[in-house]
Amino acid sequence: MKKIYHLAENVSNESGGLRTVVINLDKYLNKNEDFSSLVITNYMEPTDNFFEFKPKKIKNWNYSSELENFAFQKADDFDIAHLHGVFMHTQYVGLKLHERKQKPFVITPHGMLEPWHLKDKALKKNIYRYLILNKILNKSSVLHAITPLEKDNLYRLTNHKQIIEIPNLIYFNEIPKIDYINKEYEYILFLSRIHPKKGLDILIKAMSKINNKSIKLKIVGTENQYSIELKKQCKELNIENRIEFLGSVYGLEKYKLYSNAKAFILPSYSEAIGMVNLEAASCQTPVLTTYKTGINSDWGKNGGIMINPNLDELINSLNLIASWNNNEREQRGKMLSEYVLKEYSWEKKGHLWDDLYNSI
Numbered sequence: 001m002k003k004i005y006h007l008a009e010n011v012s013n014e015s016g017g018l019r020t021v022v023i024n025l026d027k028y029l030n031k032n033e034d035f036s037s038l039v040i041t042n043y044m045e046p047t048d049n050f051f052e053f054k055p056k057k058i059k060n061w062n063y064s065s066e067l068e069n070f071a072f073q074k075a076d077d078f079d080i081a082h083l084h085g086v087f088m089h090t091q092y093v094g095l096k097l098h099e100r101k102q103k104p105f106v107i108t109p110h111g112m113l114e115p116w117h118l119k120d121k122a123l124k125k126n127i128y129r130y131l132i133l134n135k136i137l138n139k140s141s142v143l144h145a146i147t148p149l150e151k152d153n154l155y156r157l158t159n160h161k162q163i164i165e166i167p168n169l170i171y172f173n174e175i176p177k178i179d180y181i182n183k184e185y186e187y188i189l190f191l192s193r194i195h196p197k198k199g200l201d202i203l204i205k206a207m208s209k210i211n212n213k214s215i216k217l218k219i220v221g222t223e224n225q226y227s228i229e230l231k232k233q234c235k236e237l238n239i240e241n242r243i244e245f246l247g248s249v250y251g252l253e254k255y256k257l258y259s260n261a262k263a264f265i266l267p268s269y270s271e272a273i274g275m276v277n278l279e280a281a282s283c284q285t286p287v288l289t290t291y292k293t294g295i296n297s298d299w300g301k302n303g304g305i306m307i308n309p310n311l312d313e314l315i316n317s318l319n320l321i322a323s324w325n326n327n328e329r330e331q332r333g334k335m336l337s338e339y340v341l342k343e344y345s346w347e348k349k350g351h352l353w354d355d356l357y358n359s360i
Helices: 017-030 065-073 089-101 115-119 122-139 148-158 200-207 225-236 251-260 275-282 297-301 311-323 326-343 351-358
Strands: 002-010 035-043 080-084 105-108 142-145 163-165 187-191 216-220 243-247 263-266 287-290 305-307
Touching: 002 017, 002 089, 002 351, 017 035, 017 080, 017 275, 017 351, 035 065, 035 089, 065 089, 080 089, 089 105, 089 122, 105 122, 115 122, 122 148, 142 148, 148 163, 187 251, 187 275, 200 216, 200 225, 200 311, 216 251, 225 243, 251 275, 263 275, 275 287, 275 326, 287 311, 297 305, 297 326, 305 311
Parallel strands: 002 035, 002 080, 080 105, 105 142, 142 163, 187 216, 187 263, 216 243, 263 287, 287 305
Antiparallel strands: none
């Protein structure tokens, strides 16, 4: 049995899709007789069965001597370290484990090395890459890419000879199946982190310009400084009565929101296959997303809609969505759900992780 230790700086709800990815992978491995899995992190939720070591001093690097010491204490118990993310102390610990204990490691950047992200705080990230990160990447046994585009970008960035692509996956059969019963009013749904890369700026602007002025937009995500700016934008556009900020929503209530939406919208400028796209589609809800989210372009041929993240394309697509009758909406949702089961589910694609770990 191979033992896999996951080092992830943050698997709390605030980490968004990364949390779902790590939890699902840990779950899959622990159900597999050929593997076992353990997660070590700086931040988790109180109900998680992981090992948490919160940073105490250098918080902008998530430095934790306790996490590092624990990882070294456990070093003889595991076969492979799997590092999630790239810019924090947790990944540096993986490099030290390799150097001192000859432990192989896998890195999943989770889209953090995509061009959009590297341009954000570029000077700081370039210095870190030069001083620390390039060595970590070069010493890794495998770089895991989530999308074909990320695989290409990682190769251009690192020239690494072992880059393996496995998409984000969802436990399709565990998604609650809730009938589309929305009869009060129609709404489209955004559910993700409230962050500039998610395209909420153009989504709100598009809502002010679409033909149907009765359809609403529900925005779900933990509110922050950026959500204050977005609310100001809504007021300036005089559409605050059509935009609802619901804060964080979890569990069954989240799936009810998915299932009763006219469509789910994630107009991101950069994404490594947003898990929310897969969740919404699994609920048989049509999903509009962008070519920058790493979703296969066949998404647009199987009930979904794919656009470039710009205002004109988004307005046209929202007008199309608003024109759907219930039958077209339901047919699109059903087709997209079947596509996710085939291409993005643990039930159909989980074996790819067996192959990756067994290759090391």
